[in-house]
Amino acid sequence: MSTLANARDVLQLMARLQRDLTVTDVAGALDLPKSSVSRTLSMMADYGFLDRDPTSRAYRPGVLVMEASYHFRASRSTASLLEEEVARLVADIGYTGYVDVLDGPESLVLHMRLGTTGALQAYTPAGTRAPAYASSMGRALLARLDDAQVLRLVDARLEQSTGSAPRTPGELTSCLARVRADGWESSRGEYVPNVAGVSAAVLDSDTGQIFGIGVALPAPELHDGNAARFGRSVRDAALRVGKRIGDPYWLRYVEADAGR
Known part of the structure; x- marks a missing residue:
């Protein structure tokens, strides 16, 4: 494996574990000889990609990585990154895509991109609110x-549930546990009759805001044959943004979870 590939793997490991790394940590996680790891880490430190703590001798992100990260966050908002991913989703899946934000007990549409598949497209413009x-x-x-x-x-609002939406606190918390495990959620004709949705979310740690990304489609067109595929597509869109903004949930997420 090349030095550049090793350096990439070191930075990915550091992002996932969110802590300083020793030579032993990296060698064990990447299954590489300690001598090779030591050379790679030393070289990364020499070029400013890593810094080494003089006491613990562990490595942390260096000034070049920190400066690049600061520039990225200053120039790109979470919402703009999600809008780019929505464009990809709509091009791939064909149905209308959305970016929402959690506003108290409601989801608020920030951005809508109309789909291209079929004559009927869900239409919920920016500014629309719905019970979360x-x-x-x-x-x-x-x-x-x-x-x-x-x-x-939301506890008091559950009495207003329609369709297959959770009707009790227990049903809701059980549902949310599954969402946290899978990384995505689906719905069929709950708040808006005959409209289905597939969605995922990211947390902007800098602002504390929670953003959602998803697609909406006619309920009959979301079925067992495509629900998992759509779920993975939406989940992967959130995963890409989550990793870029340092969302702890997505940094910890591993591909083994994809088959759930």
Whole structure:
């Protein structure tokens, strides 16, 4: 493996573990000889990609990585990154795509991109609000909170549930546990009759805002034959953005979870 590939793997490991790394840490995680790892880490430190703690001798991100990260975050907002991913989703799947934000107990549409598949397209323009518990987008957003926070926001509103939306606190928290495990959520005709959705979410740690990304389509067109594929596509879009903005959930997410 090349030195450049090794350096990439070191930085990916550091992002995933979110801590300083020793030679032993890297050698064990990447299954490489300690001598090779030591040379790679020393070279990365020499060129400013890593710094080494003089006491622990562990490595952390260097000034070049930190400066590049600062420039990226200053020039690109989470919402703009998600809008780019929505464009990809719509081109790939063909259905209308959305970017939402969690606003109290509601999901708020920030951006809509119309799809190209079929004569009927879901149309929910920017500024539209919906109860967060009653859609795939809202539940993907709520899943980024802990259960106590969720129930403080929506407990009294569950009495208004329609369709197959959760009707009790227990049903909602059970649903959110599954969303946290899978990384995506789906819904069929809950808040908006005959409209289905597939969604995922990211957390902007700098602002504390939770953003959602997803697609909406006619309910009959979301079925067992394509739901998992759509879910993976939406999940992967959120994963790409989450890793770029340092979302802890997506940094910890591993591909083994993809088959759930």
